[in-house]
Each structure stands twice: as C-alpha cells, then as structure tokens.
Amino acid sequence: QDRLSLMLDWFVNPDHGPIILARELGYFEAEGLVIDLITPSDPNDPPRMVAAGRIDLAVTYQPQLHLSRHQDLPLLRVGTLISTPLTCLVVLADGPVKSLGDLRGRKVGYAVAGVQEALLGGMLASHGLRMEDVEAINIGWSISPALMSGQVDAVIGAYRNFELNQLALEGVEGRCFYPEEEGVPAYDELIYVAHSERLDHERIARFLAATERATHYIVNHPQAAWEIFAATAPELRTELNARAWVDTWPRFDTRPAAMDPGRYQRFEGFLQGQGLVTDLLSVAELAVDVNAP
Amino acid sequence: MKGLMRALGVLLLAVAGWQVLVWLTAVPHFILPAPERVARSLWANRALLAENAVATYGQILLGLALGTVLGCGTAVQLALSPLARVALRPVLVFAQAIPVFALAPILTLWLGYGPASKVVMVVLVTYFPVASALHDGLMRMPQGYDDLARVMGAGRMRRLWQLQLPLALPALGSGVRLAAVAAPFGAVIGEWVGSSRGLGYLMLLANGRAQTDLMFAALVVLAGFTVALHLAVDRLALALTRRIG
Amino acid sequence: MKGLMRALGVLLLAVAGWQVLVWLTAVPHFILPAPERVARSLWANRALLAENAVATYGQILLGLALGTVLGCGTAVQLALSPLARVALRPVLVFAQAIPVFALAPILTLWLGYGPASKVVMVVLVTYFPVASALHDGLMRMPQGYDDLARVMGAGRMRRLWQLQLPLALPALGSGVRLAAVAAPFGAVIGEWVGSSRGLGYLMLLANGRAQTDLMFAALVVLAGFTVALHLAVDRLALALTRRIG
C-alpha cells in the first residue's frame, strides 16, 4: 500500500464527491493507495504546502495555479476534478443589477483575493467597465450573508452549485452571471496539483484512475452516491448539501487525467490581458498529462 | 459562591437582553440568531460541538501550560544572568508588541495542520506575558529581603528558590491571568488559519455555510470555557497573592 | 534615548537572526521570505503600503481614542453610581473574557465593509481594559483621601475631579497600555473579515496571490506601528504615574 497525502481546497463538501466516493467504495485501496485527507480553511494554503513538499497532492483552482506559478512555486496540474467554472457573480434576483453593466459604482464582494479579482475584471471588461468603476471588497467567507444583508450588491466567488441553493434555503432568489458567458475563457474550477520536481507519475495515475472510477459510479448512480457521501460525516447531511449535490455531480470531470493544453494557454493569455501577470508561461510549465508516454 | 450567583444572574440578563434585541430589531437570523435558536443549535449539534470543543480546549490548556513553563524558565534564567538580562529584556518587551497572530499562517506552513501549530500559537501568545510578568516580579524583590539573604550567607540558588521566587508569585499570577485571556484567541486564530477540527474550524465552517446559529453555538462553547479558565486562573492568582500578602 | 538605541540594536539582531535562519534552513521564500526580499518588497510597494497603512493606522488611533473615552466615561459612571456598579461591574469582567474577535464577522454585517466596522472592533477591544482598569483605580482611592474630602465638605463631583480621578491616572495608564496592544489586532482582524483597504486587507491579498514577501512587508509595517504605539503609550503611562508617584 502506498500512502498519498491530499489536501482539499476547503472543508469537505459535494465538490469533493469523487474523492470521498473513491475512498468509501474502496477504489483507492484497489489501486494500492492509502489517502491522507487534509482540509485547510484557507484555500490559498494547499498549493503552497505542495510546493513546500509537505503534501503530495492538493486540490486548487486553475487561476490559482497560474498565479502560484508566476510566484515561482514549483507546481504542475496533474488532473482535473471539476472541468467547468463553478464561480459565478451572484446578485439578488429582485435587486437593481439586471446586467453586469449595472454594477457601475456598486460594491462587489469577493472571497479569495487575487483570483476572483481577475475574473471580476474580465467580466466587467466585457461590459465596458473597469475595476475602478466598482468597489471591490474582500469579504472572507461570509458570501451569502453579505449579499442577503445588503452590505454588497454582488458577490464573486460564490459557487453556482452552492451559494444559489443557500440563498434559496433562506428564501432569497439569487441570479448568477457566469464568467464563461461574460468574457472569461472557460477553465477548470478544481484541479489537482503536485510538486513539479517530485512528480510520481505512476502513483498519481493510480490516484486519478480511482477517482475516475468513482466519477463513473456517481454519474451512473447519483442518488446512491449521495447517500454514501452523506453517511461519511454527520455534518455533511444537510439540506444544503443535498441540493448542492444535484447541481454538482454533472460537473465532475469524467476524464480527470485528460489534458486540454488550449485551456491553460487561453487562461494564461487572459491573465496577462488583465495585467495580473507580465510574462507568459508555456503550457508545459503549468500542466502535465501523467499518462503521457 | 455569591460571585458565581451574581455572574449567573448577569449572564441570564445578557441573554434576555440579546433576545429582546433580536425581537425589537427583527434582525435576520443569519446576522444575529436569537438565543433560543442558538440554544437549539447547541443541542442539535451537541456531539459535533463536544468533539471539536475537546480538541480546542486541549490545545488551549496544553499551550497555556507549555507557555507558562517556558515563560517561567526564561524569567528565572534572566534573573540569574545579568548578561542575558541586558540582551533579552528588550526582546521580551518588543515581542509583546508584535502581532504574533499574524504569524499564524507561517506557523501552519511549518508545523502542518495538526494540533501542533495551534499549541505553538497558544505558547507564543502566553509565553511573553508570563515571562515578562515573572521577570518583573523577580527583579522587584524588596531590598530588605536581599540584605537579609546576604547577611545570612545564602547561596544564589537558595536565595532564588526560598525568597525571590515565592515573593514573585503574585506577579506570576497576574502574568498567567493575562496569558489565560490570550490563550483561547491564540488557539482559535490558529484554527482559523488552517485546521480540520476545533471550535475555530467549526465557526469558519458554519460561517461559510451561513449557519450563523451553529457559529454562535461554537462561540458560546468557547466563551464558556474562556470565562471558566479566567475564573480558575483568577482564583489561582488570588491564592498565590494570599500566600504572600 | 538609550532604551531606543538598545531596542534598535535588538531589532537589528533579530533581523540578522532571521536572515541566518533563512540561509541555514533553505526555507522556500513562499513560506518565509528572507528579510532582504521583504525589504525589497517594502521598497517596491511603498506607495501601496503607505496608502493602506494610513487607513489602518487611522482606524487604530480613532478606535483607541474612542474606546478610551468611552471606557473612561463608563468607569466614572460606575464610580458615581453604586447601583450601576452592582449591575455592570460583573459585565465588565465577563465581557473581557469573551473572544470579541469572534464577533468581527457580525460587526461587519451590521456596519458594512467600510472603516466603521474596524473602528468599532478596535473600540470593542480597547473599551473593556480601559473601563476596567480605570474603574479599579477609582475604587482604590486610599481611605485617607476620602476622609479628608468628607471632613473638608467636598461635593461628589469635586471629590471625583480633584482627588479620585487624578489618583486613578496611573491605573488608567496601565489600562490604555493594554488597550494599545490589543488595538492593532482589532483593526487587522476587522480587515481580515472583510475590507477593501488596510494592511490586513493587503495581507490577505498578498496571501491570495502567493506574494509572501508583500505579506511580510505589510506585517512589518503593522508591527512597526504597534511597537511605536506601545512605546508612546508607555511613555504616557509613565508620565501619568510620575505625576502621582
């Protein structure tokens, strides 16, 4: 049995379905792997822990990978967990913002500094606005309360599978503006990264194979998969998670090891356009296909 | 006993005031949940809260104990060595003014996400007040006792153990009192920065999911412990002072 | 002056120790940047740092001032009214033991993401130590002065202003000293919870962009201010004590 430590991006939630299911269904064991799951509460930490050699694998966001690489963190994307963006810009459905153009002069909250500003910038640009035209506020993780209490007019960093359900549970209807529909190139929301110089292709390939199997199980048996997921910890069986599950499972990447170089190239270009990075990294410096010969 | 009754009375009053505030302002529950809602969450999540509370309490107590022991050691070391005093005394003063909380993320990177980084965080916020207070106490030994020890032909270490340290116990008491107030902050901030259990983790988790009632429940469980720790240390400090006074 | 020189010496030593640590352990810069790297970041981002520092410093100073004024007001009120004393004294003790930092998210939701919520946070962490310390000082007026005032036929308010308050100034000094240490934490935690400027915001931003050197630069700018504030308040407290001693 080989040990592999994996740090999630955030507390365990339906986004991590394939990992949890692979563990519960014994797929990791079948691949000869024992996985140590670690949950941080600052999503900025996992890539750094991998870069520092403390952790073998981390779940992070594709934009985060680009920024970390530009700070010389020795990281490579090795797999994909969720292959569409999840982030969206949420406003109250009955609020004054009907289109992104209405954001001019309003307050926009974001949860994770760095990445989400970039997305916001791109979305605003597609409506002829600049960052200076809105007030961007770092609101930590109080995403829904900030919106519901009217302290901000919009939030970015909300997850379409999550915060919208949360708002609904509170009796508030939210409206989602999708980055990929508003001028931001589509990207992988959740990816696996590993240390670029200590890459163990073979072990990671086994890991990805196990999660791929779990993904297929989920896609085939979403309801049964939810029951297995929710049974792992009492705090997971909530109404919110049940609803989020339904909105999440269709987005799990059924080919976690597969690689789309164009995505990484496009997003690198987008970041440069936003002024967040100066030089361009090649795809090989960002991502790898661990199964490539 | 009477103090306890009064504290309880005040607590009840505070809870009543909180409830009235919620009624009057009709503040939404995801901003300030009513105490009754928090109580229900406390009960519903009792197992979850208990498990996480044990983790946090343990970190606080262990860190406080370690910080106190290390702080005492440093203070005694400084008292014994004039050279160390000249060099390290300003460090002690200085370090107290530095926002150690800001170091929490780095600690986590070094020590990982387990309890170690939280315990070290608690040690960091308790070590300095204890060391500083005890050192001040040791340096303030009244001249008369010093004279007595000299004329009686006391050795350096016996003078320390039999006069200087006992006379400094009240100062140590007030240092530990400060440390006990800071310790829970240290643990919670350590957990906020990265953890998979503990009350700070639970607060963040609940906050992220807009479960404000659970967040407050965790806060109540933490505050209860903080108050209990405060009272216990207060009593200890008083006992130490009585022994001297 | 001499103290300042020594403090500077210690500071230099600490920086040297930091550099050596970085060399020896070859710790990656995104975990602990070398001081030289931080210094470069300090210089490169001087405008950004200055702008955000001004915001944070302002919140700290304003909050500290407000907290001190409110705390003094409460202490005097309590000293004047035995009824208020019975009711509120335990609240003061109690409130100090509650982790007010945990209230930061709620404050932000109430008061918005502007400076108001940070200032109130600073007020919260400074108000209690000041009120509590000054109240203790006022209550500890030596019996003899009280007798003197009575026999001389002093009015309640004149007794307060001419005897009780001046005699309690050293106690106020130590309260403000505690408050000055807590104030920067209050502001930074307030900013961490939600803000669009300030050193705490900058730390978060740098953290999100994996710019650890900028994060440390912001920390240095904050720590410098904390130390300066500490020294200034210390001097003030000393002056107050001298006036009485």
Added chain:
Amino acid sequence: MKLPPPAITVEGCAWLGNAPLFGPLRLVLQAGCWTSLLGVSGAGKTTLLRVLAGLETGARFEGAITAGDGAAVGPRLAFMGQSDLLLPWADVIGNVTLGARLRGKRPDLTRARRLIAQVGLAGHSHLRPAALSGGQRQRVALARTLMEDRAIVLLDEPFSALDARTRAEMQELAGRLLQGRTVLLVTHDPLEAARLSHAAWLLHRGRLEALDLPATPPVRPVEQPGTLQAQAEMLARLRALT
C-alpha cells in the same frame, strides 16, 4: 471660626459585630483645650476619633456627639492623621488651599501664604511634596489644617512617622498654632501627651481612665522634670496594662 471653640462630648458604645469594642463611656473635650487619648494598639482610639469626625468605621456606634454650644459638630471639624495625605501633583500652596477648591470656593491665597510662612516654609510655596522632607510635608499638612480654620481639630498620631527632633519641633509648632481650639490628640507617645495636653485619658478595655499631667500649661518643655515625670508615669501605666 464664627463661634468660639465649643466643648465636645462623645457618649455611647461601639461594637465590632457582636463584640463590644468600647463603652459605655463618656469623653469630654474641654472647650479650647487639648485632650490626649492613649491606649494599646487596637484599643479603639482611632475608632473613637473617627466616630467623633462622623467618618466610617469598622464598628457600629450607638450614642451621641454633642457640642457644648448646641451647634452642629461636623462642619466645624478639621482632621490630620499620621500620613500627610498631600496631593503629589499639587505644589505646597495648592495643597494648603485644597479645602476651598474641594468646596468650590476661591482660595484665600494671601492667608495661605501667611500660614505657609508660619509653619516655616516661606520659600517653598511652589515645590511639590516629593521635593520636601517628611517633616516639611507634615508642616504642609498642618498648614492645610490651619487653613480650614475650624474650631475643633482631631489629630490621629500626627507626628508618629517623624524622627525625634522633627517631632519635638512639630509638637511645639502645632501646640502654638492650634492654641485655643478644641483638640483631640490620639497618640502612642507618652512624652507627646505629657507635653501637649490639658487632659489625657487612657482607653483600656473599653473604658476611659484619667492620666496625670503637670500643673503647668502646655506646651511644656521636654527638660522640665514634671514633663519627664508624667511621661514616665504614663509609660508605666501603659506597661502595667494586662
């Protein structure tokens, strides 16, 4: 002083909880005279003086305090204790005029300066207490007491913290400047009582016993054999107590 100094009578008992502290007793301070009160530590001397002054004590007093002229006692009192109780932040003149300021009146600076000169501190008006010796500080306290210009003055071991020489000087100064007022002096020093008082009492087991004094009027010189004799007798009386 609008009225001449009155005689004062304290009559009654004091209890500490349920244990009697003193009384029933009757202490008469003759109008315009010095009355000394001696007794072992804990006898209740200070309690008796504080009862007279209308100040809080740990004991419960049942009885009455009456002035010979029937007017109220409280507003005609001044008080001076063992500790000088000077305000460390105020200079000599500020300390001497404290009473007026505490009552919200304009202090009479001319009179204050005259009294400061009388206690021998003419050049020191603007010094703070920290710059004065123990004896000088007690002089300031005396000037502050004189400034109040009260007919009745209560002194609780006022000179016991001073050295022998300064104490003797202060006794003469106070004896001279407080002449003609009704004074109660609580003291442990038989020589002090022998020098200063018209009448002296020993408080023992809750009762008052008269002590003998020379026939000459106070302030009596130390060298005078009668004074020394009275001192020795008082000390013998004190030491004979069981």
Added chain:
Amino acid sequence: MKLPPPAITVEGCAWLGNAPLFGPLRLVLQAGCWTSLLGVSGAGKTTLLRVLAGLETGARFEGAITAGDGAAVGPRLAFMGQSDLLLPWADVIGNVTLGARLRGKRPDLTRARRLIAQVGLAGHSHLRPAALSGGQRQRVALARTLMEDRAIVLLDEPFSALDARTRAEMQELAGRLLQGRTVLLVTHDPLEAARLSHAAWLLHRGRLEALDLPATPPVRPVEQPGTLQAQAEMLARLRALT
C-alpha cells in the same frame, strides 16, 4: 559563637557622588557592648551601618572595618531592621529557621523552639505572620536574629514601628537576650538610646560627637531619673543642631 564578641572599628569616609556624606570618622564598637548612633534624618546612620554590614549603599565608602581579634567581620554579623521582613508564607518556626535553610543546613528545631519561647511566643510556633500583631512579629524577627547566634548584631531602628508600650517591652527583651554581644543600634528615640546603650554617638555633619549616658549599666528602667535626664539631654542636643 566560636570566638568571643570582638570590638569593631569603622574608619573612613563616605561620598554621595562627589559630595562627602560623612568622615573622616572613626567609630569603635566596644566588645560585648551596645553602641547607639543618633542623628537627624539623612545624616548617614543607615549608610554607616550598611557599610559595616558589607551591604550595598548609595554611597561610596573609603576606609576599613576591622575586628579587634583580627578575624573577618562579615560572617559574624546578624542584622535586624525596622521592617520585620518575615516570610508571609512561612510560620513562626519557619521564619526563625530561615538562615539555616538559606545556607542549605538542617535547622536546629529544638533551639528554635527554645528561642521562640524566650521571646514569649511559645504557643505560636505554627502561626503565620499575618496572624500576629506588630509587636509579636518583631519578636519573631528577634528570635530569627538570635537563631543566627552571631557575635555582632546590627539594629537599624528596630522598634520604631511599635507603639510605646510594646517598644518598651521589646527594648528590655532585646537588651536581655543580646547581652554580651557587640551591638550597633541606630535609633531616633533618645529614650531608647538612654535605656539600652553603653555608649552613644551623634552623627552630625559627617562627624561623631559623644552623648552622655548614666553610669548605671543597661537596660535602664524608664522611671530612673538618670535615664529621663539622659533622654532630655539627648533630645536637647538633637534640637540644637543646625
């Protein structure tokens, strides 16, 4: 005491910064006798005593301390001051045996109990200082000093915090129990010097002046006219100082 009490000579000068505090002077403590030192506050009495004890002072001393028998002075000293300096957390017997414990020796408990009985505290061995009166505490301090069994005893205003009666008792007790040792007594109380000393000196303007004492040996009764006479003369000498 292995050697009989020696005579002690202090000879030299002391400076406070550049200002002379006392000296050149020569103080001789006769072997086995009580020597009193009087003087106004700040004259340097305590400084002189501390110089003799080898303790730190604010002053710089230049000179020598010699014992008549040529042996070292330091290890034969005991010291007792105005404050009792008892350990609040230790009981009477613990306080009396402090010296042995500070030197890492086993305390002689039998002797300690005998001394406690001698100072009149037989039943009080296990009380803490807080449960004792001021006089009783000073008795414990005296027993602690006796326990050290040193040939030379230095007393700095040892009884000045006590009331007249307790002070007189302690003077007799100390006079009796320290008989035959070489004692230096710094005091402000002329009566104390008159009762207890074989020789008395006035420290004034940095020089020593001899004071007269009765021919009878100490401890002298208070009532004795010679004692009172000596007290009055000393006080007059003190008051005549400029």
